[in-house]
Amino acid sequence: xxxxxxxxxxxxxxxxxxxxxxxxxxxxxxxxxxxxxxxxxxxxxxxxxxxxxxxxxxxxxxxxxxxxxxxxxxxxxxxxxxxxxxxxxxxxxxxxxxxxxxxxxxxxxxxxxxxxxxxxxxxxxxxxxxxxxxxxxxxxxxxxxxxxxxxxxxxxxxxxxxxxxxxxxxxxxxxxxxxxxxxxxxxxxxxxxxxxxxxxxxxxxxxxxxxxxxxxxxxxxxxxxxxxxxxxxxxxxxxxxxxxxxxxxxxxxxxxxxxxxxxxxxxxxxxxxxxxxxxxxxxxxxxxxxxxxxxxxxxxxxxxxxxxxxxxxxxxxxxxxxxxxxxxxxxxxxxxxxxxxxxxxxxxxxxxxxxxxxxxxxxxxxxxxxxxxxxxxxxxxxxxxxxxxxxxxxxxxxxxxxxxxxxxxxxxxxxxxxxxxxxxxxxxxxxxxxxxxxxxxxxxxxxxxxxxxxxxxxxxxxxxxxxxxxxxxxxxxxxxxxxxxxxxxxxxxxxxxxxxxxxxxxx
Amino acid sequence: xxxxxxxxxxxxxxxxxxxxxxxxxxxxxxxxxxxxxxxxxxxxxxxxxxxxxxxxxxxxxxxxxxxxxxxxxxxxxxxxxxxxxxxxxxxxxxxxxxxxxxxxxxxxxxxxxxxxxxxxxxxxxxxxxxxxxxxxxxxxxxxxxxxxxxxxxxxxxxxxxxxxxxxxxxxxxxxxxxxxxxxxxxxxxxxxxxxxxxxxxxxxxxxxxxxxxxxxxxxxxxxxxxxxxxxxxxxxxxxxxxxxxxxxxxxxxxxxxxxxxxxxxxxxxxxxxxxxxxxxxxxxxxxxxxxxxxxxxxxxxxxxxxxxxxxxx
Numbered sequence: 001x002x003x004x005x006x007x008x009x010x011x012x013x014x015x016x017x018x019x020x021x022x023x024x025x026x027x028x029x030x031x032x033x034x035x036x037x038x039x040x041x042x043x044x045x046x047x048x049x050x051x052x053x054x055x056x057x058x059x060x061x062x063x064x065x066x067x068x069x070x071x072x073x074x075x076x077x078x079x080x081x082x083x084x085x086x087x088x089x090x091x092x093x094x095x096x097x098x099x100x101x102x103x104x105x106x107x108x109x110x111x112x113x114x115x116x117x118x119x120x121x122x123x124x125x126x127x128x129x130x131x132x133x134x135x136x137x138x139x140x141x142x143x144x145x146x147x148x149x150x151x152x153x154x155x156x157x158x159x160x161x162x163x164x165x166x167x168x169x170x171x172x173x174x175x176x177x178x179x180x181x182x183x184x185x186x187x188x189x190x191x192x193x194x195x196x197x198x199x200x201x202x203x204x205x206x207x208x209x210x211x212x213x214x215x216x217x218x219x220x221x222x223x224x225x226x227x228x229x230x231x232x233x234x235x236x237x238x239x240x241x242x243x244x245x246x247x248x249x250x251x252x253x254x255x256x257x258x259x260x261x262x263x264x265x266x267x268x269x270x271x272x273x274x275x276x277x278x279x280x281x282x283x284x285x286x287x288x289x290x291x292x293x294x295x296x297x298x299x300x301x302x303x304x305x306x307x308x309x310x311x312x313x314x315x316x317x318x319x320x321x322x323x324x325x326x327x328x329x330x331x332x333x334x335x336x337x338x339x340x341x342x343x344x345x346x347x348x349x350x351x352x353x354x355x356x357x358x359x360x361x362x363x364x365x366x367x368x369x370x371x372x373x374x375x376x377x378x379x380x381x382x383x384x385x386x387x388x389x390x391x392x393x394x395x396x397x398x399x400x401x402x403x404x405x406x407x408x409x410x411x412x413x414x415x416x417x418x419x420x421x422x423x424x425x426x427x428x429x430x431x432x433x434x435x436x437x438x439x440x441x442x443x444x445x446x447x448x449x450x451x452x453x454x455x456x457x458x459x460x461x462x463x464x465x466x467x468x469x470x471x472x473x474x475x476x477x478x479x480x481x482x483x484x485x486x487x488x489x490x491x492x493x494x495x496x497x498x499x500x501x502x503x504x505x506x507x
Numbered sequence: 508x509x510x511x512x513x514x515x516x517x518x519x520x521x522x523x524x525x526x527x528x529x530x531x532x533x534x535x536x537x538x539x540x541x542x543x544x545x546x547x548x549x550x551x552x553x554x555x556x557x558x559x560x561x562x563x564x565x566x567x568x569x570x571x572x573x574x575x576x577x578x579x580x581x582x583x584x585x586x587x588x589x590x591x592x593x594x595x596x597x598x599x600x601x602x603x604x605x606x607x608x609x610x611x612x613x614x615x616x617x618x619x620x621x622x623x624x625x626x627x628x629x630x631x632x633x634x635x636x637x638x639x640x641x642x643x644x645x646x647x648x649x650x651x652x653x654x655x656x657x658x659x660x661x662x663x664x665x666x667x668x669x670x671x672x673x674x675x676x677x678x679x680x681x682x683x684x685x686x687x688x689x690x691x692x693x694x695x696x697x698x699x700x701x702x703x704x705x706x707x708x709x710x711x712x713x714x715x716x717x718x719x720x721x722x723x724x725x726x727x728x729x730x731x732x733x734x735x736x737x738x739x740x741x742x743x744x745x746x747x748x749x750x751x752x753x754x755x756x757x758x759x760x761x762x763x764x765x766x767x768x769x770x771x772x773x774x775x776x777x778x779x780x781x782x783x784x785x786x787x788x789x790x791x792x793x794x795x796x797x798x799x800x801x802x803x804x805x806x807x808x809x810x811x812x813x814x815x816x817x818x819x820x
Contacts, residue, residue, distance in 0.1 A: 053694070074697035089695040091688035093806050094681075102685050103696035105678035112678045153696070 082154020252279030261309030284464030332411030380409030401432030527764030532718030548604025551739030552611030557719025582716020
């Protein structure tokens with residue numbers, strides 16, 4: 001086998017952080033190489049260097065034996081490297097055709113040849129099983145279709161090396177399986193693929209060979225045949241991580257109930273959502289990103305006010321809904337986005353931990369009781385093992401895991417009735433994930449009701465007592481965890497079993 | 508009754524088109540900048556600088572068309588300054604734009620005072636004369652309104668078609684639209700976002716400069732202070748009104764011209780009864796109402812006013 005692409009001793013540092021440390025890697029023709037690693041292991045950095053978004057501090061890249069000039073996406077494209085980014089790089093208000101054709105014609109031409117481009121896109125779509133209408137506007141496409149456009153962009157430029165960065169993050173399990181079939185077709189036609197993921201199952205299903213990154217270093221390369229999940233997990237994390245296990249518990253009284261709740265925000269809508277959460281249980285909400293989970297979380301957190309329906313906390317039907325009401329009633333909120341909603345980066349730890357209670361227990365005659373606040377901050381730092389220089393440290397300087405611990409400490413210390421955990425482990429490393437899971441199970445043992453919203457099915461299946469699926473703003477009935485399979489959930493995430501309500505606009 | 512009859516006179520429509528002409532240039536210029544993701548509030552100053560420099564070139568003995576070219580060049584240079592500050596340096600587009608307006612306006616006035624320290628009445632030039640288009644200008648009403656204008660007005664109309672063609676039919680236009688929608692997408696396709704944006708701002712500002720020169724080389728024959736009189740700001744509103752599309756922006760400019768021409772005539776008719784300030788206000792009030800009605804569901808360029816830095820998400 002010949003290497004179509006070879007990276008040799010690539011290093012990249014961001015300040016004190018070494019994101020890539022002398023990584024050498026070969027990609028053979030017709031091969032699907034898995035690049036496995038935790039968030040922050042350096043996978044995306046490495047691929048951004050390969051594609052010319054970043055310039056490596058050391059090392060070189062060769063395509064077919066020729067050195068690739070660093071820092072030039074144009075050169076990477078010309079060498080036949082195509083990248084499908086994790087966050088799609090599509091212009092939403094333009095058509096599929098515009099997005100694909102962009103940059104492929106000389107800027108000085110007086111006319112672009114749309115007819116020829118359209119023919120070529122349709123042809124490629126047929127050849128590779130990537131059907132999408134060339135004149136559709138991107139904003140009208142589903143996530144799966146947008147991904148097809150991203151791939152078509154690369155194929156249109158005759159890419160021979162395709163890099164897919166976490167391509168399944170936005171897909172249902174069935175769509176992912178479909179993508180893997182497409183990839184197999186690609187390599188049969190002589191393309192080579194680098195498949196980046198942190199999900200072990202996918203790597204084993206899709207790849208021929210796997211390279212494992214940890215802490216910026218390449219720690220191992222293995223052929224997929226004969227490798228086990230356990231071995232990969234240990235290589236990826238560097239140690240074995242015990243999985244916290246939920247033990248059976250008898251749930252108590254209802255702590256939170258939604259009845260026929262509808263809400264709207266821009267394009268998002270919740271339709272007729274019913275949900276019941278009892279003390280001492282974890283209810284998991286599954287769904288492909290963007291199906292209304294964040295709006296549901298905002299309703300429960302008091303940030304969004306429903307247009308219709310009833311929200312009941314404990315025995316009380318809430319008449320007016322606001323974040324302060326919800327906090328006062330013991331709803332602890334772990335927001336989806338730590339940086340945007342959870343914490344204020346430029347303020348100190350002390351200021352951040354009192355931000356939900358500065359009118360209550362931390363206030364004295366209308367002024368903030370800083371002594372009391374600092375004591376609380378110190379308690380949180382100690383009890384929740386937040387690694388930091390001290391309570392005066394600016395939150396921005398903490399790692400993602402420590403930020404999440406701080407948020408957990410802030411809300412859990414108040415002994416909440418309901419814990420609203422929206423994607424509590426996104427972007428955390430395996431150790432921090434285990435810590436968050438442990439804390440959620442502890443809260444459950446104390447008798448809190450926990451609403452866990454996640455896009456990670458493994459997480460949901462490991463923790464939930466009951467589960468429901470969200471699809472286009474509708475919520476399925478609750479199902480006991482031991483009665484559902486991944487296949488079933490996957491089908492529901494794609495909308496099967498939901499009554500299709502025509503969009504409210506059409507009515 | 509008389510107020511309605513005015514609407515059907517050729518002279519009203521001819522005036523409307525004349526008033527619209529500098530707005531068409533300015534609006535097209537602003538539209539190109541904004542389509543590339545750059546708000547250019549320097550427009551008011553750039554138009555003033557175009558008005559002054561174009562006029563000065565002609566006054567110093569240049570040909571009228573040389574004046575137009577000088578105005579375009581001055582516009583492009585000011586555009587380059589604005590572009591440099593907001594694209595590679597990523598400064599606030601609002602603040603920089605207003606700064607450019609203050610700078611360009613003050614420089615024009617200063618240069619004028621330097622060149623003519625002691626004049627009391629503004630020096631005059633021989634401006635563009637109306638050029639009746641053969642045959643077409645003989646059509647009743649429409650002919651005098653549309654086809655007995657100065658060459659710069661015809662150029663404005665031609666530019667609408669050219670800019671449309673450029674944006675929607677050429678690869679370069681697609682590049683401009685994409686850097687204004689999602690610069691990361693453009694970069695991923697191998698485009699240089701900074702270059703495309705800089706060139707777009709320069710081209711747009713050149714058009715603004717030409718728009719300014721219309722005022723001194725076609726509408727009047729001399730330069731005086733406060734001459735641009737808020738036309739630049741109107742262009743900013745017209746871009747929104749036109750939903751960032753050249754054709755609709757043209758309609759908006761003509762509509763504004765019509766209101767302005769109409770209020771002038773209403774003033775003569777009813778000026779004794781109603782304070783003339785009310786009529787002066789009319790076109791602006793109508794613009795605000797039209798904006799509210801027209802621009803509620805508009806797809807604006809997504810990356811407008813968002814600086815792009817390579818490698819950031």
